[in-house]
Amino acid sequence: MATLTTAPAPRVSETRDAGGAHLRRKKRLFWPFAAPALALYLAFLVLPTLATVVLSFTAWAGAGDTPQPNGVTNYTRMWASDSFQYAFRNTLVYVFLGGVGTFALAFLFTMVLRDMRGGKVVRAILFFPNIVAPVALGMFLGFVFKYQPGKQGLANFVLEHAGADAAKFLAPANVTGVVTASLIWASSGFYITILMAAVDRIPPYLYEDAELGGASPWQKFRNITLPMTWDVVGVAGVLWTINALKIFELVFVLAGPGTYAPPNQAWTLGIYVFDRTFGSNGTPDFGAACACAVAMIALVSVLVVLLRRVMRRDALQF
Amino acid sequence: MTLSSSETRVRKVPRKPRPAPGSRRLNPLRLLGSSIVWLFTAGNVLVLYWLVTAAFKTPVEIFTKPFALPYQWFHLGKPFRNFAYAWTNAGFGDAVLTTVVLVGLATVATVAVSAPCAYALTRLGVRGSGPLTNVVAIGMGVPFQTVIIPLFVVLSRIHLDNEYGLFVLYVALSIPFTVFLLTGFFRSLPDELEEAAALDGASPVRTFFSVMLPLARGGLITALTLNAIGLWNETLLAIVFLKDQAHFTLSRALFTFYGAASYQSEYGGLIAGVAIVVLPMLVLYLVLARRIISGLTLGAGK
Numbered sequence: 001m002a003t004l005t006t007a008p009a010p011r012v013s014e015t016r017d018a019g020g021a022h023l024r025r026k027k028r029l030f031w032p033f034a035a036p037a038l039a040l041y042l043a044f045l046v047l048p049t050l051a052t053v054v055l056s057f058t059a060w061a062g063a064g065d066t067p068q069p070n071g072v073t074n075y076t077r078m079w080a081s082d083s084f085q086y087a088f089r090n091t092l093v094y095v096f097l098g099g100v101g102t103f104a105l106a107f108l109f110t111m112v113l114r115d116m117r118g119g120k121v122v123r124a125i126l127f128f129p130n131i132v133a134p135v136a137l138g139m140f141l142g143f144v145f146k147y148q149p150g151k152q153g154l155a156n157f158v159l160e161h162a163g164a165d166a167a168k169f170l171a172p173a174n175v176t177g178v179v180t181a182s183l184i185w186a187s188s189g190f191y192i193t194i195l196m197a198a199v200d201r202i203p204p205y206l207y208e209d210a211e212l213g214g215a216s217p218w219q220k221f222r223n224i225t226l227p228m229t230w231d232v233v234g235v236a237g238v239l240w241t242i243n244a245l246k247i248f249e250l251v252f253v254l255a256g257p258g259t260y261a262p263p264n265q266a267w268t269l270g271i272y273v274f275d276r277t278f279g280s281n282g283t284p285d286f287g288a289a290c291a292c293a294v295a296m297i298a299l300v301s302v303l304v305v306l307l308r309r310v311m312r313r314d315a316l317q318f
Numbered sequence: 319m320t321l322s323s324s325e326t327r328v329r330k331v332p333r334k335p336r337p338a339p340g341s342r343r344l345n346p347l348r349l350l351g352s353s354i355v356w357l358f359t360a361g362n363v364l365v366l367y368w369l370v371t372a373a374f375k376t377p378v379e380i381f382t383k384p385f386a387l388p389y390q391w392f393h394l395g396k397p398f399r400n401f402a403y404a405w406t407n408a409g410f411g412d413a414v415l416t417t418v419v420l421v422g423l424a425t426v427a428t429v430a431v432s433a434p435c436a437y438a439l440t441r442l443g444v445r446g447s448g449p450l451t452n453v454v455a456i457g458m459g460v461p462f463q464t465v466i467i468p469l470f471v472v473l474s475r476i477h478l479d480n481e482y483g484l485f486v487l488y489v490a491l492s493i494p495f496t497v498f499l500l501t502g503f504f505r506s507l508p509d510e511l512e513e514a515a516a517l518d519g520a521s522p523v524r525t526f527f528s529v530m531l532p533l534a535r536g537g538l539i540t541a542l543t544l545n546a547i548g549l550w551n552e553t554l555l556a557i558v559f560l561k562d563q564a565h566f567t568l569s570r571a572l573f574t575f576y577g578a579a580s581y582q583s584e585y586g587g588l589i590a591g592v593a594i595v596v597l598p599m600l601v602l603y604l605v606l607a608r609r610i611i612s613g614l615t616l617g618a619g620k
Contacts, residue, residue, distance in 0.1 A: 023443065026522045030444045033526075037435035037493050038454070044490035045457050048465035055467065112351035122359050124607050128366065131599045133551035133569045136592045139576060140369065143380075143589075151381045154368070189362075190614075197615035217347050238459075246461035249553045249573075258577025270554075273463040277470070278558065286467055293464040300459055 049297070055290040062277075062284035074291035083275075084292065087267040090176050090251075094183060094268065095244045095303065101184040102240065103233075106191040110199050110225055111217045113192070114207070123196060126189035138253030141182050145169035145254075172265040175255045179266070182254065183247070191236050198232035199225055234311035241303045245296060246270050269296050366600075373400055373593040377585040391586075400590035404575070408587060410594050412564055413571040417550060420481055420567060424488035425545045428496050429538055431489065436500035437526055441512065451501055457494030462554055465491075470558055484559045484567075488549050495548075496541050499613060503537025504530065540613030543606050547599055568595045 056074055058067035078084045109126075113119045129137060146153030147168045156166035169178045202224065210220050226233070248270035256262030261275045269292055276289035372380050374388035374397055383389075391397050405411045439447045439454075473483045507530065515525040531538070556570035566574065572591050579588040603610065 022516055022522075026442050027444050029522045029526075030438045030442050030447075033434035033438035033442075034450075037431045037497060038450075040431065040490040041454060041457060041493050044469065044487060045460055045465060045494070048468040049460060051468035052464055108351055109355055112348070112355050116352060116355065122355060123611075125359050125362050127607075127611075128362050128600070128603070131547055131551075131603045132596050133553065133572070133599075135551075135553045135569050135573050135576075136595045139572070139588065139592055140365070143585075153381075154384055157381070157384055185361075193611055194614060197611065217351065242459045242461075246463060248463070253573070253576060258580050259574060260577070270461065270463050273466070274554070277467055286471075290467055293461070293467070296461050297464055300461065304459065 052290045052293050055286065056294045058287050058290075060286040060290075062286050067287070070287070074287045075295075078288055078291050078295075083264045083267055084272060086264050087269050087272040087292075088295075090179075090267060091245060091247075091269045091299070093176055094180060094247055095241060098180050098183045098187075098244055099237070099240050101180070102188050102191055103237070105184060105188045106195050106236075107221065107226075109188075109192045110195050110229075111221045113196055114199055114225075119196075123189075123193055127193050128189065129186040130190045132186075134247075134249040135253055137182075137186055138250045141250075141254045142170075145178055147171075170255060172263045175262075175266040179251055179254060183244070183250070186250070187240075187243070191240065194232060194236050194239075195229060198229040202228045230311070230313055234308065237307050237311060238304050241307060242300060245300050245303070248274065269299070369589065369593055369596065373586070373590045374398075375400075375586060375589075377583055380585055380589070400586040401594070403584065403587035404591040404594060408575040408579075408591060409563060409566060409571050410568065410591055413566050413568045414594070416481060416565050417568045420485060420488070421546055421549045424485050424492070424549055425542050427485075427489045428492040428545055429500075429541050432493055432496035432541070433500055433531065433534070433538060434526070435493075436497045437504050437530060439497070440501045440504040441507075441530070442522075451498070454494050455498045458498060460494075462491065466555070466558055473559065479559050479561060481560065481565045484555060487555055487559065488552070491555075492545050492549065496545060499541050499544070500534070500537055503534045503540075507533050536609065537613070539606070540609045543602065543610055544613055547602065547610075550599055551595075 055067060057069060057071060059070040059073065060067040113122065116122070132140075142153075144154040145156075147156060147166060147170065149166070152160060152166055153169075155169060160166055168174065206224050206228075207220060210224060215223070247268055251266060251268050252262060252271055252274070254262075255266035261267075261271060261279065267275075272292045273289045273296070276285045276292065278284065368384060371386075371388050372384070374391055375383075376390040379386070379388065379390055388397070391399050396402075435454075438444070439451045469487065470479070473479050473487075478486070511529055511533065512525055515529045516522075520528070551569060552567075553569040553573055556567045557573060560566055560570055563571075563574070572595055575588060575591055579585065579591075
């Protein structure tokens, strides 16, 4: 590039002087336009992230105390603690199990919704949980799964009226499964919406052709829908990973008694950070919280890079 | 429509080809699929029905007749008892005002800062703006938990751990998503209009404000809506940075009320509180559903 541009450069600027001047004036606009947003981004996201990384190598009880460097102690101690192991495992469960469930559901819906009457209305209704505050969603689901003889929640109400026994859905042993199912229900609408928008862009003659050949819905999905929407599926996968990893309010409220943290077995990494920073049980430990925050960043980076590698395919032009 | 008229007997070329015989065949997978879709949809409608009716019920009715229409409060002649409780006793009245002002200003400020940035990154032809856009987009993947400790320490030291600090945070942390969304919109605009404006002697600044910004109006509305929904529902930062109950946001007030309401069995008020948080967003969504969906698609599907 460099060798090519050096020789003819003067002539170009000579002949297109007016255009060049305009281009220069345009370029002068770049920093005044971009600087405010970039400065805020730098000050409130980039620098604090770096500060968190630095602080994760210090012992710091919280505001009022001063951070003392202590190497990787926070990390080793965190890794050995029960609460972090629960949090780490649950977060992975939500990302993977929740992801498989959500995408399986979303794919099933793309097969059915494409040529279903009232599909647009159905899509709008399915999207609905995504506009609800996670706190409110957690409370609603808390009502659904409440176990209290005589005052059963919706799920147990239905179970008891069907002649079955009420179940302790939110007992520590079951809570991860219940949250995973709730997560799949609440988020599938978002991914259905994104995937369906991609499906709508596929030329209809491909489906017509497949129909003439008598292809089943599964064959159409396998041979048309999936390859044609692969890019969007990849982006949706990245979005899922990012969103599932930072899940906090939904679990905090659904599995917890209220403004206190839920039992350790229900924790996510987000709850771990929150509890170590502003914790209701025990004293704050900013060092440990920062270490867990760094673990979150590391996990999201690793998962996104892996996902992009797995999803890499030659782009289809259509 | 009637078959007797002679016109209909003349054979016309059908506008649309008939569906192929195979496509209308009932097959088990299709049946299973559409029944799951309908069950799911019905479930969501039921949730909404439950939420709205429960907000008018007594706690006993909520638990013993979850699917019935509200009776007791209507019978006593004070159907809005739960809403009144949430509004006054749980501080939702103050919170509505705080939330509307805070979310409104933060949303407008976010778009006002992000739109020029997105324009600069896409249309000024400056080298390195592609990678820079990616750097900003990476910010979408940073969990807020990661930045909360340094921000909390610094903001509380300069006494900004209140709604003013929260405003700045909301704007700053919404920037990656908004810039990313708007670069998609600006990139899709035609070059010709910009060139025409330049030929007519409009300065680049004027071109931006009187040509490009109005053209990107759809994108700006989408960005405003998505940010408004996101910030309206935001809880984590509000829990951390708001200390004064008089200036709680709605989701923060709901979070605080949850613990107390469970103790006092004030479930009616609690569900009314949930309804106060959810229903305005539902209305916004119903009005702007198409824009929201097109914005999501643009953000996600390139």
